[in-house]
Amino acid sequence: MAVYTQLSSADLEQLIGHYDVGQLVSAKGIAEGVSNSNWLIETTGSGSGGARFILTMYERRIDLADLPFFLDLLDHLAAKGCPVPRTIHDRDGASFRWIGPKAVALIEFLPGVSVDLPSPAQAHAVGRVLAQMHLAAMDFPKTRANALGADASAKVLAECGAQKLALIDPALPATIAIAARIAADWPQGLPQSVIHSDLFPDNVLMRGDEVSALIDFYFACNDAMAYDLAVTHAAWSFAAGGRDFRGDVGAALLAGYQEVRLLEAAERAAMPILAQAAALRFVSSRAQDWLDTPADALVTRKDPMDFVRRLDFYAAQGPALFNA
Ligand SMILES: Nc1ncnc2c1ncn2[C@@H]1O[C@H](COP(=O)(O)OP(=O)(O)O)[C@@H](O)[C@H]1O
Numbered sequence: 599m600a601v602y603t604q605l606s607s608a609d610l611e612q613l614i615g616h617y618d619v620g621q622l623v624s625a626k627g628i629a630e631g632v633s634n635s636n637w638l639i640e641t642t643g644s645g646s647g648g649a650r651f652i653l654t655m656y657e658r659r660i661d662l663a664d665l666p667f668f669l670d671l672l673d674h675l676a677a678k679g680c681p682v683p684r685t686i687h688d689r690d691g692a693s694f695r696w697i698g699p700k701a702v703a704l705i706e707f708l709p710g711v712s713v714d715l716p717s718p719a720q721a722h723a724v725g726r727v728l729a730q731m732h733l734a735a736m737d738f739p740k741t742r743a744n745a746l747g748a749d750a751s752a753k754v755l756a757e758c759g760a761q762k763l764a765l766i767d768p769a770l771p772a773t774i775a776i777a778a779r780i781a782a783d784w785p786q787g788l789p790q791s792v793i794h795s796d797l798f799p800d801n802v803l804m805r806g807d808e809v810s811a812l813i814d815f816y817f818a819c820n821d822a823m824a825y826d827l828a829v830t831h832a833a834w835s836f837a838a839g840g841r842d843f844r845g846d847v848g849a850a851l852l853a854g855y856q857e858v859r860l861l862e863a864a865e866r867a868a869m870p871i872l873a874q875a876a877a878l879r880f881v882s883s884r885a886q887d888w889l890d891t892p893a894d895a896l897v898t899r900k901d902p903m904d905f906v907r908r909l910d911f912y913a914a915q916g917p918a919l920f921n922a
């Protein structure tokens with residue numbers, strides 16, 4: 599389910615008419631994704647270069663006041679040579695428009711496919727691009743606080759409550775105390791930039807071993823760069839629902855990152871706790887979504903236990919795991 603709103607051809611033609619991209623040729627709903635509605639738009643093309651675009655309608659989870667942060671960030675990173683799609687601006691220079699009460703943005707289409715089971719070479723390439731992105735974002739002038747940091751994960755799990763969490767899985771209530779401890783022990787003073795915060799394989803488009811695009815920056819915020827690396831490590835280095843740790847993939851990711859930006863000693867020392875916090879971030883959002891989503895909804899619920907297994911794995915490791 600990735601098209602929540604139906605747009606008529608008249609709606610689409612009227613919208614595309616505001617951009618210098620030629621005439622609308624076709625619009626196809628995109629099946630992937632869960633948060634927003636997305637269409638692949640083809641036009642006859644013009645001065646903007648290219649005739650394929652992604653049209654995104656922002657449906658849920660996003661505070662629309664944050665849209666200028668997300669969309670300007672794409673333009674900032676693209677201008678600095680990072681593989682991220684540019685925002686197409688309308689003839690008035692606006693990066694997003696409204697269709698009734700809903701905001702929409704036209705975004706550059708970049709080729710590539712998401713990989714299900716990344717190879718070490720692909721993880722290495724992602725590590726390099728993540729570091730490149732962190733460096734390129736350091737002078738991005740807008741800021742956005744992390745609404746899903748360690749404090750928020752602890753709060754979400756506490757609010758779900760042990761009783762309801764146990765309905766999902768008997769192992770989940772124990773994460774309430776772990777999340778509170780990790781929030782209390784959060785390492786201060788780590789170097790910051792704008793971070794992606796959700797760089798799962800489905801948010802990276804690849805051509806072979808090369809990254810062609812990082813997409814879905816709608817959780818981007820200012821936070822510790824090493825935390826973003828920890829999120830990416832947790833998302834890329836496991837298979838089978840978090841049961842199998844793929845050490846070669848994790849090591850390649852860390853090595854690729856550090857070819858571009860070497861971790862400081864404090865960041866390396868913090869990696870075990872950051873990795874546990876990263877796992878808890880997805881335990882908490884998945885548990886909350888699980889409890890909020892009716893069992894018969896047309897959306898596939900993501901299993902929080904996939905990240906409890908990662909949490910347990912990271913808790914049992916020392917810092918050596920992160921010495922690439
Ligand atoms: N700039 C882009 N270029 C090419 N394909 C894209 C682009 N942006 C999104 N897509 C496609 O749309 C899908 C859903 O986009 P995404 O932003 O991940 O949606 P959601 O926020 O709903 O998860 C992606 O999996 C990808 O196939």
Ligand SMILES: N[C@@H](CCOP(=O)(O)O)C(=O)O
Nearest residue numbers: 631632633796798880884900
């Ligand atoms: N990566 C998260 C889900 C985020 O959803 P998205 O639709 O914004 O990509 C997870 O796996 O829990």
